[in-house]
Amino acid sequence: MSSKHLLIARLLSNRKAARVAFLLLMPPLFLLLGPGQRLTRSQDWFSTGINLGAPKIRLAVSEFPPRSVDQALVSLTGVFNKVLWNDLDNSGIFDVVSKSYYPLKPPQEPEDVVLQNWTDPPVTAQMLVFGHAEVTGSSLVVTARLFDVKNASNPGILAKRFVVMMNEPSTREAAHRFANEIIQTVGGGIPGISLTRVAFTSNRTRHPEIWVTDYDGYGPRPITNFGSISLTPRWSPDNSKLAFTTYILGNPDIFLFSLETNRRIPFPRYKGLTTTPSFAPDRKRIALCSSMSGDPEIYVSDVNGYNLQRLTFSPGVDISPTWNPKTGNEIAFVSDRSGSPQIYIMSADGTNPRRLITGGGDASSPSWSPNGLLVAFNWRVTETGTYDVYVVEIATGRIIQLTHDAGRNEHPTWSPDGRHLAFESTSSGSRQVWTMLADGSNPRQLTFDGENWNPNWSN
Amino acid sequence: MRQRKRSLLFLVGLLGVVVLLGACKKKVAAPPPPPPPPPPPAAPTVTLTAEPSTVEKGGSVALTWTSENATDLDLQPGVGTVQAKGSSTAKPEDSTTYTITAKGPGGTQTASARVTVTIPPPPPPPPPPPPRVATEEELFTQVKDAYFDFDKSDIRPDAQQALTADADFFKAHPEIKFTIEGHCDERGSEEYNLGLGDRRANAAKNLLVNLGVAGDRVSVISYGKTRPVCTDSNEDCWQKNRRAHFVLGSVKK
Numbered sequence: 001m002s003s004k005h006l007l008i009a010r011l012l013s014n015r016k017a018a019r020v021a022f023l024l025l026m027p028p029l030f031l032l033l034g035p036g037q038r039l040t041r042s043q044d045w046f047s048t049g050i051n052l053g054a055p056k057i058r059l060a061v062s063e064f065p066p067r068s069v070d071q072a073l074v075s076l077t078g079v080f081n082k083v084l085w086n087d088l089d090n091s092g093i094f095d096v097v098s099k100s101y102y103p104l105k106p107p108q109e110p111e112d113v114v115l116q117n118w119t120d121p122p123v124t125a126q127m128l129v130f131g132h133a134e135v136t137g138s139s140l141v142v143t144a145r146l147f148d149v150k151n152a153s154n155p156g157i158l159a160k161r162f163v164v165m166m167n168e169p170s171t172r173e174a175a176h177r178f179a180n181e182i183i184q185t186v187g188g189g190i191p192g193i194s195l196t197r198v199a200f201t202s203n204r205t206r207h208p209e210i211w212v213t214d215y216d217g218y219g220p221r222p223i224t225n226f227g228s229i230s231l232t233p234r235w236s237p238d239n240s241k242l243a244f245t246t247y248i249l250g251n252p253d254i255f256l257f258s259l260e261t262n263r264r265i266p267f268p269r270y271k272g273l274t275t276t277p278s279f280a281p282d283r284k285r286i287a288l289c290s291s292m293s294g295d296p297e298i299y300v301s302d303v304n305g306y307n308l309q310r311l312t313f314s315p316g317v318d319i320s321p322t323w324n325p326k327t328g329n330e331i332a333f334v335s336d337r338s339g340s341p342q343i344y345i346m347s348a349d350g351t352n353p354r355r356l357i358t359g360g361g362d363a364s365s366p367s368w369s370p371n372g373l374l375v376a377f378n379w380r381v382t383e384t385g386t387y388d389v390y391v392v393e394i395a396t397g398r399i400i401q402l403t404h405d406a407g408r409n410e411h412p413t414w415s416p417d418g419r420h421l422a423f424e425s426t427s428s429g430s431r432q433v434w435t436m437l438a439d440g441s442n443p444r445q446l447t448f449d450g451e452n453w454n455p456n457w458s459n
Numbered sequence: 460m461r462q463r464k465r466s467l468l469f470l471v472g473l474l475g476v477v478v479l480l481g482a483c484k485k486k487v488a489a490p491p492p493p494p495p496p497p498p499p500p501a502a503p504t505v506t507l508t509a510e511p512s513t514v515e516k517g518g519s520v521a522l523t524w525t526s527e528n529a530t531d532l533d534l535q536p537g538v539g540t541v542q543a544k545g546s547s548t549a550k551p552e553d554s555t556t557y558t559i560t561a562k563g564p565g566g567t568q569t570a571s572a573r574v575t576v577t578i579p580p581p582p583p584p585p586p587p588p589p590p591r592v593a594t595e596e597e598l599f600t601q602v603k604d605a606y607f608d609f610d611k612s613d614i615r616p617d618a619q620q621a622l623t624a625d626a627d628f629f630k631a632h633p634e635i636k637f638t639i640e641g642h643c644d645e646r647g648s649e650e651y652n653l654g655l656g657d658r659r660a661n662a663a664k665n666l667l668v669n670l671g672v673a674g675d676r677v678s679v680i681s682y683g684k685t686r687p688v689c690t691d692s693n694e695d696c697w698q699k700n701r702r703a704h705f706v707l708g709s710v711k712k
Contacts, residue, residue, distance in 0.1 A: 208685065229685050232650060245653075251680060251710050252653065273657040273681050276650050289654060291681075294661050296654035317654030334651050340610050341651045362610065364648035378648065383609075410648060454649055 045393060046400050049373045050438035051190055051419050052092050059094040060118055060125035060149075061085050062106040064142065067134035076140055076171045077133040083172050084144075086216060087179030087194040088129070090444065092419040092437045093187040097125050108132040110145065110156065118149040126150055127157070129182065139163050140171060144178045146185070158185060172218065183417075193415045197458045198422050199223070199233035199242055200433050204450030210244050210257075215415070215435070215457070217446040223257060224248075230255075235458045236279045237325075241265065243277035243286065254288060254305065267305040276320045279303070280348075281328045287311075287321035287348075298333055300348065311350030317341065320365060323348070325459075326372025332356065334364045343377050345394070357392050357399060361385060365411040369418050369438075376402075376412035376421055376438075389423050391438070402440035413457045414438070422446070422455040503529035503563035509572035519548045520574050522557055529561035529568070551576050595707055598637070601628050605663050605703040610647065612658035614666055618703075622663055625705065626670035638678040639663050640704045644697035645684050656681030663703035678710035 047053040061084065066077040089096045101122040107113045107130045118125045131144035146158035158181055162174035176194035183192035193215055202211045205222070210233045213220040223242060224230045230246040242257045249269065254277045256265035272291035279286055280300075287300050290308070298312045298321050312318040314337040324330040332345050338355070341362045346353035356375060357363060363379040375394060380387045388403045389412045403409035407426035414421060415435075422435045427443075431451045436443040446452075505526040514520050523546040526532055532541045535558055537549060549557070554575045561568045602625045605618035614622065629635060641660030643652040660679035668674045689696035 229682075231653075231685070272679065273653060275653050289650075291654070291657045291661070294665075296657050317651060317658060319654040320648070320650045334648070334654075336610065336651070336655075341647060362647055362651075364651045380646075 043400060045396070045398065046391070047439060049369070049371070049393060049418075050391075051188065051371075051417065052437065052439055054093070054188070056093060056095040057186060058097060058124060058126045059088060060097045060102060060123055060128045061088055061099075062102060062128060062130040063099070064131045064133050064144070065106055065108060067108075067132055070135050072166055073133060073135045073140065076166060076168065077142075079168055079171045080133060080142060080175045083175035083216075084129070084179055087176060087192070088182065090216070090420075090435075090442065091179070091183050091187065091192060092417075092442070093183065097123055106130060110147075113147060113149075113155070115147075115149045115152055115155065118147075127186065135166070136163070138166060140166050140174075142174055142178075146182050158182060169219070172214075190417050190419075193417045193420065193457075196416060197239075198413075198433065198435075198446060198455050199235060199458070200422075200424075200447065200452050200455040201231050201233065202447065202450055202452045204452070210242065211452070212242075212259075213433075213446060217444070220447065220449070223259075232276050232454060234277050234279060234456050237281055237283050237459050239458045241279075243267075243279065245275040245277070254286075256305075278321045278323055278331075280323050281325045287323060287331055287333075289319040289321070298331070298350075309350075311346065311348075312353070313350075322366050322368045322375075324368050324372045325370055332366040332368055332375050334366065343375065343392070345375075356394065357397065363390075367413045367421075369414050370416055371418050376414060378410040378412065378423075389421065389440075402436065402438075404440075411454050413455050415457045416459050420457075422457050424453040424455065500563075500565040501528045502565035503527065503561040503568045505529060505532070505559055505561035505568045505570045507534070507557060507559045507570040507572045509557055509574045512573065513575045513577060514551070516552070516576050516578050517550065518576075519550055522547045522549055522572065524559050524570070526559075526561045526568075528565050529563040531562040532559060533562075534559045549574075597628075597632075598635075598705060598707060602705045604705070605659075606698060607659050607701040607703070609644070609697070609701065610655065612641075612655060612662045614662055618663075619666070622666045622703075623670060626667050626672050629667065629672045629676070630670075633673075633676075635707065636676045636678070636709050638680055638706050638708060638710055639667075640686075640706060641679065641681040641683075642686060642688075642700055642702050642704060643684045644700040645687065645690075645692065646697065647684075649683060649685070653681050653683035656683045659701075659703050678708075680710050 063081050064077055066073045088094050103117045118128050128147040128149045133142045142162040144160045147155040148157050149155055160178055164170035164174045179194045180192035196215045197212050198215055199212045201208050207227050208229050208231060210223040210230050211220050212223055226246060226248040228246060228248040230244055233242050233244040240260050244255055245252050246255050252273050252275055253269045254267050254274050256267045258265050270290050270292050273296060274290045276289045277286050284303055285300050286303055289296050290299050295315060296317045296319050297310055298318045299308045299310050301308045316336045318333060318335045320334040321331045329348050330345055331348055334341050335344050341364045343356040343363050343366050344353050345356050361381040363377050366375050366377045368375050374391050376391045378387050379390045387408045387410050388401055389409045390399055390401050392399045409423055409425045412421045412423040419438055420435055421438050422433060424431055425434045428445055431453050432445055433447045433452045433455045434443050434445050507524045510521045525544045534541050538547050551574050556571050556573045558569055558571045603621035605621050639660040641656030643656050660681055664677045664679050687700045689699040
């Protein structure tokens with residue numbers, strides 16, 4: 001009986017809280033998260049912030065034909081075509097034209113290209129990717145070109161030749177490299193992310209371990225095999241190391257792991273909880289959370305873990321620091337000093353802490369965008385709501401919701417081009433790592449085996 | 460004179476008796492005497508000894524027998540036909556009377572030997588379990604978890620009550636070193652919950668220390684939401700997971 005009364009009391013108070021939250025939140029949210037929740041012209045600030053503001057370039061990606069019927073060549077050329085298409089289609093800056101509109105015979109050399117076939121409807125492309133693959137000696141040789149088909153007098157933009165070993169990883173890498181060249185050349189000089197990786201936690205071998213996969217989900221591989229609890233992987237700025245939390249020695253500690261030597265790098269173990277490491281962009285410091293004082297607080301240490309400087313002094317949880325990667329002068333973090341977890345920002349010396357978003361519910365998992373302008377986070381606006389991924393513009397406090405009505409969506413992490421986010425989502429029925437464009441479109445599931453969560457995108 | 464008379468009388472009487480006896484004797488001729496019967500076969504003899512006569516269960520007994528004039532010797536139970544002389548070992552399960560039966564032309568003889576089997580004394584009771592095991596049991600049954608509200612690490616009245624009883628237990632068992640685990644429900648980020656679990660474990664520890672438990676006996680560890688006891692998505696289950704839980708031993712550091 002008493003528990004029933006409690007429940008009713010709680011429901012009532014929730015309703016009251018929800019009403020208050022509605023009054024406080026809804027006017028601004030309504031504008032931002034209006035019907036359809038689609039990105040509109042009024043959110044240009046946002047599409048500019050995520051480098052997706054420019055109109056998409058209509059791109060035709062013609063199949064690269066293999067120049068002989070060599071079985072291995074045919075198979076690897078198929079891999080090249082698939083990876084290249086996927087990279088360009090997922091880049092966020094192209095509108096890749098469906099293959100069904102293309103001329104039947106794919107061009108292999110510049111002289112094969114009839115520009116009009118590509119500029120006229122239904123293809124109506126602005127640019128064309130084409131080339132061919134052959135075997136020379138024991139190598140796969142891919143000749144790849146990018147044409148500006150609107151520029152009849154001088155259409156050639158890129159011409160590349162890739163000579164790689166006859167195996168799938170090398171072929172994939174060649175396709176990723178060419179995609180990166182195209183994206184960087186056409187997409188405002190921002191390097192493509194085709195060769196980046198995503199670290200995450202996976203329980204596919206029963207225990208939570210640290211794993212890494214290519215950004216497109218290819219080749220997941222374990223970093224730890226501790227049989228303990230290992231969590232919160234974070235890349236170093238040069239991608240040579242991963243920092244993470246592990247219970248392998250009986251207590252939650254931070255480990256550093258070198259991906260170059262496949263060895264642990266010594267890092268001091270402190271009393272209590274030590275977790276959520278985050279490398280400063282200068283590579284010289286690490287922000288982390290430690291409860292050595294009896295309360296989880298944020299500290300900054302040298303990259304070797306020593307010379308700790310305490311940044312927060314508020315009772316309650318202060319955790320999940322993330323640096324402004326552009327300046328290295330500010331740190332966003334999670335604190336429940338207001339009564340529930342919320343996103344805050346402070347200077348990198350701990351001064352000037354301030355709340356980043358107002359409103360109720362609970363907000364956590366901040367990730368600072370590469371250009372320093374935005375912070376992605378997950379937020380449950382009311383206690384009975386669900387967790388979704390949001391982005392806030394730091395300068396103005398404007399907020400946009402990126403995931404909707406599809407399970408729990410948490411722990412966003414920016415790609416280095418600022419055009420993508422990886423996050424964990426239960427939308428497929430289990431907790432998995434997904435990527436999406438930073439406007440919320442083009443969701444792609446990256447992991448399928450076991451449960452996978454807390455992704456961190458390499459730099 | 461009288462003596463002579465008496466002797467005479469005796470002689471006369473004797474004579475009379477002899478005469479009378481002779482008169483009664485049959486007058487047929489005596490048959491030839493029959494051949495003497497063959498001597499009867501000798502009866503078998505047998506002896507049986509069991510050494511020792513008292514044995515612990517599972518021990519061996521030596522059975523030894525000798526016999527004469529026997530053609531067929533049967534030792535029971537469990538041995539069967541045997542030679543005239545011999546020995547055998549047996550491991551009687553229970554007290555047993557071994558009987559050897561000797562059969563021969565001269566008859567049947569038996570001999571027995573009793574073996575008493577004693578049950579060995581029960582093995583010495585296992586050494587008293589080390590106090591650690593006993594208290595683990597006690598810890599399990601007597602020490603109560605403290606439960607928390609969502610996103611909170613404040614000690615509620617029910618948790619205060621549980622922890623006060625826990626403090627009494629730990630004060631009564633000053634030898635125990637123990638760890639308080641802080642746990643959370645599935646809502647909220649993995650990372651925030653690591654911090655929250657640490658707060659809960661420390662809140663429970665601080666109360667125990669205030670109630671007189673020495674702080675150096677108490678370790679704390681946060682598992683955040685990584686080790687739920689209940690995995691459904693409802694308040695019933697979430698409440699079970701929002702807890703400070705006690706285990707024996709210290710966190711290695």
